[in-house]
Each structure stands twice: as structure tokens, then as C-alpha cells.
Amino acid sequence: MITVKELTRRYARTVAVNQISFTVDKGQIVGFLGPNGAGKTTTMRMLTCFLPPTSGTATVAGFDVLDQSLEVRRRIGYLPETPPLYPDMETRDYLRFVGRLKGLSGEELDRRVDYVIGRCAVSDVKHKLLGKLSKGYRQRVGLAQAIVHNPDVLILDEPTAGLDPKQINETRALIRDLAGEHTIILSTHILPEVEQTCQQVIIINKGRLVATDSVANLEGRARGAETMVLEAAARSGVLDAGAVQRRLAQVPGVGSVLIKEARPASAIFETESRKGELRRGDLARAVIEGGWDLNEIRPAAMTLEEIFLRLTGSEPAAAAEPTPEPAEPAPHEGAPAQAISDAEEPHA
Amino acid sequence: MKNTWIIFSKEMKSYFSSWVAYVLLVLFAVAFGYMFWIALDYFVTAGMEMQMSGQSYPMSINEQIIRPLLGNVSVLSLFFIPVITMRLFAEEKRTGTIELLATSPVRDFEIIFGKWLAALGLYACLLACTAIDFVFLFVYGHPDLKPLAAAYLGLLLQAGGLLALGTFISTLTRNQIIAGASTFAACLMLYVFAWVSGFNSSTWATVLAYLSVVTHDDSFAKGVIESKDAIYYLTVIFLGLFFTARSMESLRWRA
Numbered sequence A: 001m002i003t004v005k006e007l008t009r010r011y012a013r014t015v016a017v018n019q020i021s022f023t024v025d026k027g028q029i030v031g032f033l034g035p036n037g038a039g040k041t042t043t044m045r046m047l048t049c050f051l052p053p054t055s056g057t058a059t060v061a062g063f064d065v066l067d068q069s070l071e072v073r074r075r076i077g078y079l080p081e082t083p084p085l086y087p088d089m090e091t092r093d094y095l096r097f098v099g100r101l102k103g104l105s106g107e108e109l110d111r112r113v114d115y116v117i118g119r120c121a122v123s124d125v126k127h128k129l130l131g132k133l134s135k136g137y138r139q140r141v142g143l144a145q146a147i148v149h150n151p152d153v154l155i156l157d158e159p160t161a162g163l164d165p166k167q168i169n170e171t172r173a174l175i176r177d178l179a180g181e182h183t184i185i186l187s188t189h190i191l192p193e194v195e196q197t198c199q200q201v202i203i204i205n206k207g208r209l210v211a212t213d214s215v216a217n218l219e220g221r222a223r224g225a226e227t228m229v230l231e232a233a234a235r236s237g238v239l240d241a242g243a244v245q246r247r248l249a250q251v252p253g254v255g256s257v258l259i260k261e262a263r264p265a266s267a268i269f270e271t272e273s274r275k276g277e278l279r280r281g282d283l284a285r286a287v288i289e290g291g292w293d294l295n296e297i298r299p300a301a302m303t304l305e306e307i308f309l310r311l312t313g314s315e316p317a318a319a320a321e322p323t324p325e326p327a328e329p330a331p332h333e334g335a336p337a338q339a340i341s342d343a344e345e346p347h348a
Numbered sequence B: 001m002k003n004t005w006i007i008f009s010k011e012m013k014s015y016f017s018s019w020v021a022y023v024l025l026v027l028f029a030v031a032f033g034y035m036f037w038i039a040l041d042y043f044v045t046a047g048m049e050m051q052m053s054g055q056s057y058p059m060s061i062n063e064q065i066i067r068p069l070l071g072n073v074s075v076l077s078l079f080f081i082p083v084i085t086m087r088l089f090a091e092e093k094r095t096g097t098i099e100l101l102a103t104s105p106v107r108d109f110e111i112i113f114g115k116w117l118a119a120l121g122l123y124a125c126l127l128a129c130t131a132i133d134f135v136f137l138f139v140y141g142h143p144d145l146k147p148l149a150a151a152y153l154g155l156l157l158q159a160g161g162l163l164a165l166g167t168f169i170s171t172l173t174r175n176q177i178i179a180g181a182s183t184f185a186a187c188l189m190l191y192v193f194a195w196v197s198g199f200n201s202s203t204w205a206t207v208l209a210y211l212s213v214v215t216h217d218d219s220f221a222k223g224v225i226e227s228k229d230a231i232y233y234l235t236v237i238f239l240g241l242f243f244t245a246r247s248m249e250s251l252r253w254r255a
Ligand SMILES: Nc1ncnc2c1ncn2[C@@H]1O[C@H](COP(=O)(O)OP(=O)(O)OP(=O)(O)O)[C@@H](O)[C@H]1O
Pocket: A011, A012, A014, A015, A016, A034, A035, A036, A037, A038, A039, A040, A041, A042, A043, A081, A189, B254, B255
């Protein structure tokens, strides 16, 4: 549905987006993740035909954003970073105006406007001036205007910024609902949002693509080595944490054992092992056979948070490579994996 | 055309819902009413003096009231046109709504034309205020309708050109005040260019005078529609809107 090839955007001094390539399939929700100033907004503006790319191409639904911009614009709904509201218009009039602008008319216009008013929970402020709305309501009206014409592709720049927790959950649910028939790109720096709503993540940093993968894969790939967390307790009296640690270290496949937290009667351990070489049952048996109680055992999944910090924190190897000539296709497909394994090395 | 209409009606509503239109209408009506009253007073006094002194010069409502008054309207417009156009694009840029317009399936010229038409529409409403006063002349006298209509057409064309210029200037900044002040300066320049021909007849003075919006207004004020003057105004309108389109295009590159 969306194909981006070596998209680059320069401003006078900065390169805001640098040779980004990715594709998004129909019906997918893609999270666009990156720290402040990463180039998320700039990329979205190019996809919505607001900014022309300096070089590279982007197509939406098969239409080029530069050459067939009108066709692209017919098919997208866009929520910019600041909701584009006219302060002296009322909510309902505004949504009707946007609907008309996007080509709706007559009965369909009324139907869609009523629908999005309900859907985005703005019926309380239907007849209020947009200039007098609170931040959260502005955001909701902004979302409503983006979906009013039922577009194929939705591009949402930080859709949940400024919403209350209840509304955040509702918005995420709404976004999940919209997927399927719509293709959605949303930008955010909130990681749980990506975990909750998106199937695919695109991580960019300083204008460069750092990783693109499914959420599940990304978590798995970044993990590399497997970490188990377990809590053992003494049957009575004081627990000899050192003894448990030594016992666990003898379990086949375990690389190292750390005592994360030691209390008098119990302790939490973290074992590291190479992926697929450890059987959890061995760990449990070791604890039980040693005469201790096993209170908890679970794999410690690396949170997206940690992945994100790891990928964007240090300059990834891929980004350090000299910029290839624009004419040559850059090896972007290989770059993310490399970035992850390189970042992984000091850890393993 | 449909999109132009959508933009036009949105701008029109915005003029009226933000009270800009009402404020301008009231100010314009008061200022013009005052001038109308002075002119009428002068006309009546002059008429009575002539009767008393037994002389009789031909007196014409068209020549002695309507024509100078409408000349004043074109000066008055200098102050109103910048206020009408300053927000057109500057406001959209400041609030970010330009991002909505520019990513909607609407062509740039449809947006520009719609906005300009709305500005002209509001100006036409201002002119309508003057027409109310003139109704009195028709009630109590017999002025000629045709030259009056021609004069109005001239005013509309002249304003059309200046409004197009103002629309263009509004795309250059996100600050309404700057847009308004620059438009006023530009309109004033186009206005005073005409004065140069009063004391200088060199080539450049002729060119300057030709460029002025006032020199082309005379024929309309006399009640004649000169095609060369109409063409001048239409050219100004076209150029103004053309540069607006260019500027909007380059907005995208600089944004
Ligand atoms: N109009 C502009 N002129 C010059 N530089 C710009 C302009 N807009 C953005 N930039 C620069 O481009 C880079 C990317 O900005 P962008 O707004 O795309 O970041 P972002 O990922 O959306 O950040 P945030 O999370 O803060 O919204 C930044 O370094 C920014 O300073």
C-alpha cells in the first residue's frame, strides 16, 4: 500500500530524513518510532504530499506523491502534529467542511460526520467553537477529521498526545478497529502504544532507519540470549542465596546467574543462557531438589523500551557507514539486523 | 469549481463569524456616511446660493456628488483591503490549517481563487453600504444609473487587483500584522504612483503613472468602460493570483 524508497529530505542545514526505505502492506498498522527530531513528522509530511522529497520516491496506493499528488491526497486521511482546526468554527461545521473538502456531499456527508462524531466521542462539543476546546478534545476532533472520508490510508502524527488515559485506550482501540480495511501509519514515542496497537514497527533515529520488523520479531531478535527470572525461598529460616546461585550455575545450558534481589527468606535470580539451550524444567528441578521452594519462574522479555534505547542510544553501525551514492541502492534490508546484532555484542 | 465554492463559503462564514466583516461594514458605512453627508450638504448649499444670486450653472448629481464620492471610496478602500486579505493565508500558516488544505484533494488555484473571491465578496458587501446611501439620491433626484454602475464596476476591478496583491502578500508571512502593513504599503505605492505625472512628464513618470491603479479608474468614474483599463485591472488580478500560486508552491518546498 505504501512504498518508500530512499526517501531523503534536506532543510537548509539539516538532513531531516536520510535515505529511508520501507513498505507497508494493506491493512497493517505500522508504528513509526523515534526520539524527538528523528524525522517522523517530516516523513509523514512527505507521504501526505505536504512536503516534496529532496530525493527518493514514495508511493501511496500505487500513486507517486510528487507526480500524482491529487490521487494520493484523495486516499489519505492525515492528522498532523498539531490538529489543523479553525478556532472560529464549530466542531460539527468544521467536520462538514473537511468532509466536503475531501469530496463528500449530500446524505453521505451527514452520515459520515455523525459517525465520526460518535466514534471520536466529540458529541459533547458538537456546537462548541474549536478555539475553546481543551487539548484532548482538539486531538479528538483532529482524529475525526482524518477519518471523516473513510480513507484507505491513515497517517496519524502522535494521535494520542494530550489525551486522558481512558481516551488513550479508546483511541488505540479505535485505531485497531480501523485496521483491516485501512492501512495506518502512526508516529509516537510511547512504546506501549506500539506494542498495543501495531503489528509492525519502523524505528528511525536522526533521520535514518534503524530497524523495521514486526513487534514480536523485534522483541525476539533483540533478546538474542534468553534471560529467565526465578524466585526461590527457604522452606524455613534464612535462605542461603549463594548456595542457590551455585546450584543454578550447574544446570546445563546456564551461562551466568545473578542475584537480583536478596531478602532474608527468599531471593530473585536471573539466569542467562543461549537461546534454545536451556530447559526451564531443569532450572525448576534444580531448585526443588536443592530443598528450596520455587515461587516464580518466567522468561524476562526485553521490553520494547529497552530495544528502543539500545537501537537509538548508540550510533548503530549501519548509520556509521559512509552514505552511499544516491544512485546506488543502499543495503537497507540488511541494515536493521546488523544494527541489532552489533548492539547486542557487548551484552552477550 | 465545487472546491472553489467550498473554500469561498468557508472564508465568507469565517469573515462573519469572527466579526471582522461586521466591524469593517460598520466602519465603512460610518466613514462613507460622513463623506456622503458632507458632499450632500455642499451640493445643497451650493444650489441654494446659486438660486439666491440668480445665477444658474448646470448641476448634476452624478458629477458633483457621486463621482467625487466614489473617488473617495477608492481611497477609503486602501485602509480596508489590507484588513480583508491579511488573514487569508497568514492565519492558515500560523495555526497549521494550511496542512489540512494542502493535503486535501484540492488544487492550489482552487484554494487561492476561493479565498480571493471571498475577499472580493466582502468588499462587494462594503460597496453595498454605499449603495444604500445612494438610494436617497434616487428617491429625491434623477441621477444616471449607467455611469454609476460603471463606476462601481471600476471600483470592484480596482479592489480585485489590490485584493489579489494582498492575497499574495499574505502567503509570505505567518504574521497577520506584517501581512496587513505590507499590503497597505504596497497599495499605497500603487496609489501614489499616479501623482508623479502631475509634475513630471518623463518616460519613467509615464510608466509609473501607468502602473498606478488610480489612472485606470478615471474612465470608469466618468461612466465609460475602457477596455484598456479593464485589461489593466484584469492583468493585475491575474498576476496577483499567479504569484500567490507560485508562493504557495514554494511554501511546500520551504515549509
Ligand atoms: N521547517 C524546518 N526547517 C528546518 N529544519 C526543520 C524544519 N522542520 C523540521 N526540521 C528539522 O528536521 C529534523 C526532523 O524533524 P521532525 O519534526 O521530522 O522530527 P520528529 O521526529 O517529528 O520529532 P518530534 O518527536 O519532536 O515530533 C529536526 O532536526 C528538525 O530540527
